[in-house]
Amino acid sequence: MKYILAPSILAADFKTLGSQMEQTAENGAEYLHFDVMDGMFVPSISFGMPVLKSIQGATSQVMDAHLMVHEPIRYIEDFKKAGADIVTIHLEACEDVRETIAKIRECGMKVGLSICPETPAEKIEHLLADIDMLLVMSVHPGFGGQKFIPESLEKIQKIRKMIEEQKLNVDIQVDGGIYLSNVKEVLDAGANVIVAGSAVFNGDPAENTRAFMEILNAYE
Numbered sequence: 001m002k003y004i005l006a007p008s009i010l011a012a013d014f015k016t017l018g019s020q021m022e023q024t025a026e027n028g029a030e031y032l033h034f035d036v037m038d039g040m041f042v043p044s045i046s047f048g049m050p051v052l053k054s055i056q057g058a059t060s061q062v063m064d065a066h067l068m069v070h071e072p073i074r075y076i077e078d079f080k081k082a083g084a085d086i087v088t089i090h091l092e093a094c095e096d097v098r099e100t101i102a103k104i105r106e107c108g109m110k111v112g113l114s115i116c117p118e119t120p121a122e123k124i125e126h127l128l129a130d131i132d133m134l135l136v137m138s139v140h141p142g143f144g145g146q147k148f149i150p151e152s153l154e155k156i157q158k159i160r161k162m163i164e165e166q167k168l169n170v171d172i173q174v175d176g177g178i179y180l181s182n183v184k185e186v187l188d189a190g191a192n193v194i195v196a197g198s199a200v201f202n203g204d205p206a207e208n209t210r211a212f213m214e215i216l217n218a219y220e
């Protein structure tokens with residue numbers, strides 16, 4: 001399995017975003033995670049298409065857009081135009097999740113599907129065959145810098161088992177409260193794409209990325 005780090009720029013210092021992104025890329029972070037918040041599906045507002053657009057072409061990293069947005073189907077084409085490679089939508093935010101997944105595919109992007117901490121794994125079992133990545137939220141979406149919810153580990157294990165039983169090749173991404181101190185537990189549970197905001201951008205992004213990659217590269 002491939003283990004990937006996805007630094008969340010929500011925690012970056014936007015005055016020097018370019019150089020911080022580069023430091024993560026140079027040290028092995030293959031994805032760049034964009035936390036898009038609409039003030040409706042989640043209480044906070046972050047940023048949207050123009051931020052992706054300005055980064056498009058300036059990075060070799062995979063642009064991983066996490067849409068914490070009510071009815072994201074309205075914006076799928078816009079995110080394609082803005083340069084997203086993966087679009088992750090929330091099950092809880094879609095009236096017709098299958099139609100939303102189809103729209104992402106139609107636009108030629110990879111499909112991510114996310115569930116909040118209170119949504120049980122069973123709710124997505126029938127959708128696994130239609131997606132590329134399942135994102136388990138390990139905090140309540142809406143803010144960076146929260147504490148990891150330990151019950152997420154059991155959910156990750158359950159979903160990894162479902163993926164194996166269905167003989168699928170679906171990534172499990174985990175997002176929220178992940179640090180060098182607990183990333184191993186998340187990997188042990190079965191996740192292979194790690195989102196980290198505070199743990200990468202607070203302090204030295206180059207050094208923090210290196211430390212994460214050391215763990216991820218050594219993991220089997």
Ligand code: DX5
Nearest residue numbers: 141142144145176177197198
């Ligand atoms: C929360 C976001 C996360 C968050 C991660 O709504 O989806 O991506 O920014 O931040 P940390 O790593 O600081 O918990």
Ligand code: ZN
Nearest residue numbers: 035066175195
């Ligand atoms: Zn996120």
